[in-house]
Amino acid sequence: MSTRAIPSHSQELRPPRRSLPFDAFPFILLLPSALLIALINIYPFATGFYYSLQSGTLLQSGDFVGLANFIQLFRMADFRHALWFSAIFAIFSVFGSWAIGLLLALFLNMDIPARGFFRVALLLPWIIPSIVSVVSWRWLISDQSGLVNVMLQAIGLKPIYFLSTGSLATFSVIVVKIWRSFPFMMLSILAALQTLNRESYEAAAIDGAGRWQSFRYITMPHLLPISFVLWILMTIWSVNDFETPWLLTQGGPSNATENLSVLAYRYTFNLNDVGIGAAISFFTMLLLMIFAITLLSRQRET
Template identity: 60%
Template sequence: MENSKTKRKVDLLPIYYLLPSLLLIVLINFYPFLSGLFYSLSDGSLVKQGSFVGLANYVRLFGMPDFGHSLVFSAIFAFFSVIGSYVIGLGLAVLLNKDFPGRGFFRVALLVPWIVPSIVSIISWRWMLGAQEGLVNTFLVWLGLEPVLFLANEKWAIFTVCLIKIWRSFPFMMVSCLAGLQSIDSALYESAAIDGAGRWKSFVYITLPQLKSISIVCWILMTIWSFNDFDTIWLLTQGGPANATENLIILAYKYTFTKNDVGTGSAMAIIALIILMMLATLFLKNQNKEQDV
């Protein structure tokens, strides 16, 4: 009897250690989620709780033109941010994986866009691009070209916010890919060289497959961060001009805090969560299938 009691106490010990952390996770993650879910099912405002309306807010979303536009822009913004940052990050990682003078300096210098606080970097970009008298337009005029309205023209604004997001994100991809490259066995490249494979074939048939697992994780994380990006777009354009760069998160913010419609804003946030969970599940399922083959 004594042994069984002692065993039972030992089995419960890890739970006691984990309990404070589990409670903290519940408070930080699950409580806000459940609150948002409840608000999305009601017609309340910031000052009034409102009454339960079921799925009425969700049904109303699909008849709103600004919701459809923000959903499309969110997808475009995330797609180009992920592709652009991955291509640049992988290319730089391949270069930095080689031995050359000053490699340590470049490894640190290329992390600057990721390290600098977002408000500092984005305000600096806005100062350079945001007006005809900005640094970039001043240089264009000096070259005899017409100034470009980077943040006032709809097409240029979309291009600009995507470009700056890529600039801010490529260091994460670079560091992740560099870590993956350093874990690849050099014997694979030596065997490929003996078989007559050149650099390009070695890259396609060895490097890319070996980086696939870490690449999928990076794509998932970057898709989530880009889809939910608030500060980059808000500090640059606030969703303008003419709502051209308004993603789903900014639209939800405007409905919640500007239009005082907490139910609709929360419903938009829940829709964004569902979309991202579906994408992450598809990525991970595909990865698991290929690992099982």
């Protein structure tokens, strides 16, 4: 600032910030949340890694085994399957929920009577408790008298027991995950759409652009940054998702729908093998961090 350039008093030559006494006030206000985060996030991060290097149980800490648990992981068939299932589950639920969310956002962005009501109604799958959505979906698809099978039988087909075989259960878990996740995609894309101004479309129309062209060259580029963030967030959330596969199938039939979170839970809390359980969770976190950092740095380049 120009007024500071010409000091009128010799006192102002001293850098004023350095002379201020330490201000404890903001630190005191921050203390409760900083302590809570240290206990619930920083502490487990450090000890979780420590447990992954041991052969302990939930009741007793075990011997130090170095990286043996991590090496053991790759020899385990159920770990390799969980890795594969997590990838399939993430890819299909991310793009499925994004595509449906995008279509519904474009639809809700049109001039429809009672638009606010429809927006609320389409958000419901996202806000209801996971256990409630699982109860309703289980009846829809798994029972012979469920709605989907009644409809299949009405058109002359045999009933399908969607949770009875590995591939059908995989398909069902993905469908339920998409159903639970698309509203968040829709809401975020809708919010981005509403920041697009009408003038750019009008300008494009004057230049002779058709509907598809204005979608391709105005709407999509505008939605790309938010979509990128949504893909990353959604991938992290589906790899970490425990509730959808666990509540719907408990990871079954015979571990077919077990992702890394369900696997880590089973090893820790059912098989009481804390070393392997912690190693799986730690490995999952590393995988997700590498994934997020790679994608974010690539996004910055483009």
